Amino acid sequence: MTKPRLATLAIIVAALAVIAFAGLSGALLNLMIFMMIIALAAQGWNILGGYAGLSSFGHAAFFGAGAYAMAVLQTRFGVNAWIALVIGIALGALVGAFIGFLSFRSGLKGSYFALITLAFAEVARILANSWNFTGGAAGILLKLQTGLPYLQFADRRYFLLITIGCVAIGLVVSWWLEHSRFGAYLVALRENEQAAQALGVDVFAVKMKAIAISGALTAAAGCLYAQNYLFIDANVAFGSWISIEALFAAIVGGSGTVLGPLIGAIVLLGLGELTKGLSGGIPGMDLLVFGIILVLSVAFSPNGLVMLMKSLGLRAPAKAKEA
Amino acid sequence: MYSPQIVVEALLNGLMLGAIYALIALGLTLIYGVLHIVNFAHGALLTVAMFMVWLVCARYGLDPYLAILVVAPLMFALGYGLQRFIIGPASHGKDNGILLVTLGLSIIIENALLAAFQSDTRTITTDYSFRVVELGPLLLSFPRVVGFGVTIATTILLWLVLHQTDIGKAIRAVAKEKLGASLVGISVPHVYAMTFAIGCACLAVAAGLLMPSFYVSPKTGAAFVLVAFTIVVLGGMGSIPGALIGGLLIGVVEAASSLFLGDSLGQIGIFLIFIVTLLVRPTGLFGARA
Structure with missing residues (x-):
């Protein structure tokens, strides 16, 4: 398996930035911002679900933690947006550590881990929905204040740049995983936990670190979501939709x-928009397509689009030689 | 504080709603016990069954309880086909694959229903929907009393099928020792599909019992799925008596917590039980030690 080089990642990020300033329409800019937010959430999911093999069905817990930190800190305490962003990301890591501490200490994995993460996200959703501090069922509206200090921009391209920057950080984190001892531990854990433990990997510590990083990245996506749409409520921030989209993007793209995750998010949301357009606004059609893609990709390309492209790319020159 | 009568009534009604929960969990736990998979599509399949009951009743004026006789074979066939031709082949027998394929299926089903029926909620009103049964000084909801009785009957029937019929024996054999079962000539994919089919037929019964007093929308099943998982985990994954007792218990807990905490916060009791069970005793009350 060839790993992408840092230079390749830099080119991809630069290309995204160029596209951002290529004169996209408002709707396309919004779509691209949304793609980046989902990509970031999926990058978070990928650390835990992809590298460590612990599939979470409840990454909404982290996304919501970030989104609510961003909204509550700014509206209730007048905290600066950038500081709120940092606190939100830290909170995501903390929530990750909390859920991780409880679940990994009990040795949960596989479907049990998927179920408990789902339950944690649901508890968070119910709490946020009924607690006045978090705005209850009405949600929280953020104040519109444009300018760099407020992390809101009259020109949406600048916000898109910020999201691209965050995705770039996510790429670097994943790249670092593939080149570090820690990343090797994660993969060892995924392939055979007992063997990894027998070889002296501190399984619990490695898992804790992974879920904290994973939570932090997905929380960052939540922060950006709140800052972009300026409104959140419990069903948006802690709803199962985000757990599902983060998982889908990572798996379809290649966990x-x-x-x-980046490729998965772009492909999935792109296809989603396309079906929405083609089906003439029949509700649920985009998600229907997502579901079909998920089943098909598990069935026919369990390693995701990235690997599919690679294997096609490897096969093509071989055929050329034969001809 | 509430008067004792209100509390007892609420708890008893909760107990009987719990019976229907148990029926939903029964299919889930059976599928887990034999296939060792967590079927995430279970909630969506319940929605399908409820829509089938609704269609049969609204179109042909059949009684929802009688509709079970029509819908159960349909769900049985659907379940068989899904496992045999989609879930089995697509997941390559991998745990994670199954988890994802059933999750994908649940999203496909939910949104196909959304596209077909929009998100409106639909109900069936029967002349007994709001009837109450007097039990001494207590007033109990008639549909729930029926649900309770039918659940017990279904559980007994399921137990008999598993213990007295050939397919039941095959199912238990596969659950215990897959390789051994296939060596003595049992077709494992067929048994898997039959188990899945029986689980889906249980959902048809649950759907028929729910419809007179409940509504259906494409998202209805999602509301039940976590409750069903809680019951399955609490009762012990794969344990049929566990599912029955777990279901009754959860029904009571839900009734008590929504009585004392209010409806929106009431659901939290279930999830806390779920989390605590997973953390403290993931094998559940009746599950075998892993």
Whole structure:
């Protein structure tokens, strides 16, 4: 398996930035911002679900933690947006550590881990929905204040740049995983936990670190979501939709790969928009397509689009030689 | 504080709703016990069954309880086909694959229903929907009393099928020792599909019992799925008596917590039980030690 080089990642990020300033229409800019937010959430999911093999069905817990930190800190305490962003990301890591501490200490994995993460996200959703501090069922509206200090821009291209920057950080984190001892531990854990433990890997510590990083990245996506749409409520921030989209994007793109989540998010949301357009606004058609793609990709390309492209790319020259 | 009568009534009604929960969980736990998979599409399949009951009743004026006789074979066939031709082949027998394929299926089903029926909620009103049964000084909801009785009957029937019929024996053999079962000539994919089919037929019964007093929308099943998982985990994954007792218990807990905490916060009791069970005793009350 060839790993992408840092230079390749830099080119991809630069290309995204160029596209951002290529005169996209407002709707396309919004779509691209949304793609980047989902890509970032999926990158977070990928650290835990892809590299460490611990599939979470409840990454909404982290996304919501970030989104609510961003909204509550700014509206209730007048905290600066950038500081709120940092606190939100830290909170995501903390929530990750909390859920991780409880679940990994009990040795949960596989479907049990998927179920408990789902339950944690649901508890968070119910709490946020009924607690006045978090705005209850009405949600929280953020104030519109444009300018760099407020992390809101009259020109949406600048916000898109910020999201691209965050995705770039996510890419670097994944790249670092593939080149570090820690990343090797994660993969060892995924392939055979007992063997990894027998070889002296501190399984619990490695998992804790992974879920904290994973939570932090997905929380960053939540922060950006709140800041972009300026409104959140419990069903948006902690709803199962985001757990599902983060998982889908990572798996369809290629779980356990550097570029998988980004490619998955772009392909999925792109296709989603396309079906929405083609089906003339029949509700649910885009998600229907997502579901079909997920089943098809598990059935026919379990390693995701990244690997599919690679294997096609490897096969093509071989055929050329024969001819 | 509430008067004792209100509390007892609420708890008893909760107990009987719990019976229907148990029926939903029964299919889930059976599928887990034999296939060792967590079927995430279970909630969506319940929605399908409820829509089928609704269609049969609204179109042909059949009684929802009688509709079970029509819908159960349909769900049985659907379940068989899904496992045999989609879930089995697509997941390559991998745990994670199954988890994702059933999750994908649940999203496909939910949104196909959304596209076909929009998100409106639909109900069936029967002349007994709001009837109450007097039990001494207590007033109990008639549909729930029926649900309770039918659940017990279905559980007994399921137990008999598993213990007295050939297919039941095959199912238990596969659950215990897959390789051994296939060596003595049992077709494992067929048994898997039959188990999945029986689980889906249980959902048809649950759907028929729910419809007179409940509504259906494409998202209805999602509301039940976590409750069903809680019951399965609490009762012990794969344990049929566990599912029955777990279901009754969860029904009571839900009734008590929504009585004392209010409807929106009431659901939290279930999830806390779920989390605590997973953390403290993931094998559940009746599950075998892993």
